[in-house]
Amino acid sequence: MANKLLSEMGLPKSIANVFTARNLLTARDVLSLTEFELMEVLDVGLAEVKSAVAQVSEIACPAYQTVSILLEQQIKNEYYSGHLPTHLKGLDEVLCGGIPFGVLTELVGPAGVGKTQFCMKLSLLASLPATFGGLDGRVIYIDVESKFSSRRIIEIGVNSFPELFRMEGMAQEMAGRILVLQPASLAEFTESLQQLKVSLLQHEVKLLVIDSMTALVSGELEQGPPKQHPLGWHISFIKSLAEFSRIPVVVTNQVRSQSRNEVSQYCFQAQSRDETIEGSATFDSHLVPALGIHWAHAVTIRLVLEANSGERFMKLAKSPISPPLVFPFNITSCGISLLSDTGVEMTGPQINTIRNQGNSDIINIHSTRF
Amino acid sequence: MxxxxxxxxxxxxxxxxxxxxxxxxxxxxxxxxxxxxxxxxxxxxxxxxxxxxxxxxxxxxxxxGHAIVAGAQTAWDMLHEEDLSRRITTSCADLDKILGGGIACKEVTEIGGVPGIGKTQLGIQLAVNVQIPVDFGGLGGKAIYIDTEGSFMAERALQIAEARVEDMSEYHDFVRKNFQVCQVQMQPQDFLKNIFYFRVCSYTEQIAVINYLEKFISEHNDVKVVIIDSVTFHFRQDFEDMALRTRLLSGMALKLMKLANKCRLAVVLLNQVTTKYSDGSFHLTLALGDSWSHACTNRVILYWNGNERYAYIDKSPSLRSTSAPYSVTGKGVRDSASNSKRIKMM
Structure with a gap:
């Protein structure tokens, strides 16, 4: 709507010609200027400018819906009411059916905790026929870190759905639906995203996985506070991709350790006096998501995966429909599975902390030997 | 001149x-x-x-001095009007208390906080609460919800509306013992019908919607709250010309303030946070920069304090800077579970 041409808006002829003559062709051009600037540029009176701006605004404005109509449409139009079931019973229940369509779902956690495993399991699930609870569609898997393993996908498939994968040619068909892209640079990544926009709709793609968002920019993020986020464009583009093609988008995020001079994530300048000291003391041994707070605002569902004293936990840290919950999980030959289907509710900001002490005992044994 | x-x-x-x-x-x-x-x-x-x-x-x-200026209003009249106008409750008693009874009409209130603190939840809650009928102490208005991020969930709005209806029928039973009034029992569906939802996909559309709002409101009576969730999103991405951004933002703020005054409604802007580098360390602060922070009448910051969610009045011409706990439950925004009375004075 933003790039809608002025010439199609039915403005009065006289003023429409003036706009064209000044090279103001779209709604964006006009609305980026104030009324006073427009008077200057167009050389017409205030009243004309006002009525023209009002008309342009009305046409460029997206149509409204009442929420009850919105809800009806969602129930009517989308099978599975717009969710990709994860086949993790507890998680599906609290998320009203699984990973929702049309929004970003983020997996964040330390290396080796199971982010890629989760992504691969989800890709497999989306490609399964509907009779097996899948979405029966193609999957686009953007594998930035070159960690995708087709052998592992088949293994997960054979172990979780033996009856399906034993059928002749089924494994080939399922794996054939997963398209893997391996961009090597940010520019390449940007290009493939732009191409995706068209192909998502043409080829019945039902899931987009990006593993991971972080790898391409990790070098750039470290120096100073960047004025504009290097992924700013990507964030809004991926969000709009999800929205318009109504598919679930799963994105992974790495972690980094928090630098000492950074104030704890959860304190504000205004309150920094008493709480910060206590806060930063407890938090600075922790890991934080590598993409900062800007990115965290953009995701709708955030799942934190963490390892602590030999056990792995999945924490539903941000969700508009569920309270913060923690599930213990492990990784088996079937992919990810939950150890308990009832999550433990967790209050407070601990839901966002990421622990990674899974390997410490092993490393200690080695270090004592030397 | x-x-x-x-x-x-x-x-x-x-x-x-x-x-x-x-x-x-x-x-x-x-x-x-x-x-x-x-x-x-x-x-x-x-x-x-x-x-x-x-x-x-x-x-x-x-x-x-002596000439009575057209369009002006005396402070006494304004006070009188303020007393008459009702505020939109947040469903959390402590929060209402520090806000002086709720979100005020004719004012622009900005609410910001870290991801997952409950900004969208509060937005949906207000969109539902504005519709509480006058008999129940509400405004009986309608809501406009402008969603720039796509984080609005219709299912969640239904949950909150259902909880609201439950609360109201409890109140209803209580009132019925004394009077035989209030036969208008609202259903959750009625609540959802009165929330007008705009999905905005670029900053141009955001400006267009705000320009168009005045006309829209004149066509749909009784709109009492406009919620923009979030005002920041499109202005943070993909914006190279920072001078243009400041200009557009201040223009938008002016229009919203005018709208709030003219149509006697509350404007609630949800804002994100950003890191700011000052005094040799990073701080969190609300996004969009220093000039934007002048744009709103009231500014509320949501933050974690230990295990509890707190709201803090950062800026207001009439309220003191206090903080109060609140919680987000399955029913929506509610009183904090652990302490119902204590309000800390800063």
Whole structure:
């Protein structure tokens, strides 16, 4: 709507010609200027400018819906009411059916905790026929870190759905639906995203996985506070991709350790006096998501995966429909599975902390030997 | 005052200057026909110019003291009006208390906080609460929800509306013992019907919606709250020209403030946070920069304090800077579970 041409808006002829003559062709051009600037540029009176701006605004404005109509449409139009079931019973229940369509779902956690495993399991699930609870569609898997393993996908498939994968040619068909892209640079990544926009709709793609968002920019993020986020464009583009093609988008995020001079994530300048000291003391041994707070605002569902004293936990840290919950999980030959289907509710900001002490005992044994 | 500030087109301004009319006072004693002759334009155009000039002049002289200025209101009347107007409850008693009873109409309130703190939840809660009928102590209005991030969930709105209806029927039973009133029992569906949802996908559309709102509100009566979730999103991405951004944002803020005043409704802006580098360390602060922070009347920051969610009044002309705990439950925004009474004075 933003790039809608002025010439199609039915403005009065006289003023429409003036706009064209000044090279103001779209709604964006006009609305980026104030009324006073427009008077200057167009050389017409205030009243004309006002009525023209009002008309342009009305046409460029997206149509409204009442929420009850919105809800009806969602129930009517989308099978599975717009969710990709994860086949993790507890998680599906609290998320009203699984990973929702049309929004970003983020997996964040330390290396080796199971982010890629989760992504691969989800890709497999989306490609399964509907009779097996899948979405029966193609999957686009953007594998930035070159960690995708087709052998592992088949293994997960054979172990979780033996009856399906034993059928002749089924494994080939399922794996054939997963398209893997391996961009090597940010520019390449940007290009493939732009191409995706068209192909998502043409080829019945039902899931987009990006593993991971972080790898391409990790070098750039470290120096100073960047004025504009290097992924700013990507964030809004991926969000709009999800929205318009109504598919679930799963994105992974790495972690980094928090630098000492950074104030704890959860304190504000205004309150920094008493709480910060206590806060930063407890938090600075922790890991934080590598993409900062800007990115965290953009995701709708955030799942934190963490390892602590030999056990792995999945924490539903941000969700508009569920309270913060923690599930213990492990990784088996079937992919990810939950150890308990009832999550433990967790209050407070601990839901966002990421622990990674899974390997410490092993490393200690080695270090004592030397 | 110079002629440059006059709201006339550039050619006419050029003509005025070349004809020697450089200040507003030089225009004050000239007749339209004289002006038309001097500028070599039609008389109607000259009248327009004089109209614009007298409009400017009036604003200029407003510090004259004795003259009662058109459009002004005495402080006493404003107080009276404020007492009459109801506030939108947040469903959390502590939060309402520090807000002076809830979100006020005719004001722009900005609410910001870290991801997952409950900004969208509070937004949906307000969109539902504004519809509480007058008999139940609400405003009985309608809500406009402008979603820039796509984080609005219709299912969640239904949950909150259902919880609201439950609460209201409890109240209903209580009231019925005394009077035989309030047979208007609202259903959750009625709540959802009165939330007008705009999905905005670019900053141009955001500006367009805000320009269009006044007309929309005049067509749909009883809109009492406009919620923008979030005001930041499109202005944070993909914006190279920071000067343009500041200009657009301040224009938008002005329009919203005008709208709030004119249509007697509450404007609630949800904002994100960003890191700011000062005094050698990083701090969290609300996004969009320092000039934007002047745009709103009230500013509320949501933050974690230990295990509890707290709201803090960062800026307000009439409320003191206090903080209060709240919680987000399955039913929506509610009182904090652990302490229901204590309010900490900062």
């Amino acid at each position: 110079e002629i440059c500030g006059l709201a006339v087109s550039a050619t006419q301004r050029g003509k005025l200057i070349s004809a020697g009319y450089t200040s507003l006072s030089s225009l004050s004693s000239v007749s339209p026909s004289d002006l038309a002759r001097d500028l070599q334009t039609s008389e109607s155009q000259a009248t327009e110019i004089l109209k614009a000039a007298s409009h400017c002049g009036r604003l200029d002289k407003s510090d004259g």
